[in-house]
């Protein structure tokens with residue numbers, strides 16, 4: 001590959017369900033690299049395994065990338081010059097390459113039925129179709145040209161397998177891992193073309209990376225064991241000089257560092273693993289995603305970028321633009337990156353603080369609507385948010401913190417006030433409500449001043465009187481400064497809530 005070739009990278013997910021955060025990180029690293037070097041970022045849908053195809057998964061992937069702000073330059077939705085971008089629509093392309101490999105002696109037809117292979121596996125559980133046994137199995141290497149032709153001619157189902165050499169070393173130069181070598185004796189003869197004429201992943205990925213002029217293959221480390229097959233295919237197809245650079249990204253690990261983070265870990269430990277909500281179309285099961293839980297895309301991406309990469313300084317907050325300029329392969333680590341939900345929350349909190357409240361209005365209104373409230377006026381909603389912002393880490397916590405600004409408390413923490421309640425307090429609040437109903441100007445500072453003066457004149461401690469006021473307005477022992485709450489609720493509502501709790505305390 002010449003160094004001045006235009007960078008072209010691809011994110012190549014299989015549409016089999018929701019997108020795990022590891023998948024989004026792969027997409028992100030592809031995107032960052034492409035944008036840094038003025039290249040193209042492609043989305044290719046790898047849907048050749050029809051048995052694993054899940055309806056809605058492709059749309060979900062596209063929406064995820066949009067939400068993250070890393071939309072591809074070429075994709076099924078936005079075809080460029082190298083389409084189609086769905087492998088199922090490229091079916092007709094692959095056979096010729098498989099046949100080319102057979103003709104050159106690098107691949108062969110195999111007629112073994114699924115039942116025959118199953119019986120092999122049941123007799124030897126470690127069965128692998130490879131150099132050790134291929135000449136005893138039902139394939140063109142054993143049957144010879146004439147019989148093979150007759151079988152193929154008669155339309156008998158067959159697959160095409162790669163003929164992996166028995167004793168070679170495949171050396172792969174990985175941009176992150178350096179040289180990785182594989183003994184071909186341990187690699188099995190993977191199917192390249194299936195009986196239904198569809199390519200397998202191995203053939204399709206190499207053919208498409210070649211035809212789409214991909215310069216760098218960024219993918220998760222879990223694909224490394226497949227890489228020797230791909231390197232051999234690049235060589236056997238005569239394309240070695242065009243082979244992309246390999247970039248196998250470190251795994252994202254469970255919080256305890258033991259093994260790859262899975263969807264089940266999220267459910268078990270109570271945090272999201274998918275980018276957005278995903279509903280399994282078969283079971284109807286909903287898996288919650290970062291987006292719906294109130295994470296900002298800026299925070300999500302920032303958090304993902306640091307799972308396996310850093311810029312070599314202490315800096316942790318990066319905009320997408322900064323990531324593009326700072327990202328490079330030399331600072332991507334080999335070691336797996338532990339996922340830490342607290343860190344994800346921290347990123348979100350930081351981004352929430354940086355964001356203009358106004359920009360969050362649509363999300364805030366949506367939260368209100370989900371809880372059965374129409375935002376009566378945007379200015380009020382923004383003031384409420386402004387008051388609570390510091391206490392909210394992820395947006396979904398907004399309602400829990402803010403509900404009393406939109407409807408009176410349904411439950412009161414009576415235990416916090418009842419034991420110390422007295423007739424004097426009833427008298428104080430009755431009088432206070434009376435005086436507040438015509439109090440002007442209705443500003444937190446003035447109300448507080450007035451409250452304190454009134455408290456002093458009773459001889460009761462202001463501190464002791466403050467808590468009941470909070471319970472009256474909020475329902476519990478939480479929330480921001482109580483007089484700020486009163487100011488926002490307004491005169492009438494404040495007075496009404498004082499009366500409401502007084503009634504319960506009689």
Ligand code: GLU
Pocket residue numbers: 012013014046201205218219223
């Ligand atoms: N289709 C593979 C996946 O689902 C892509 C692996 C690759 O990028 O080569 O992740």
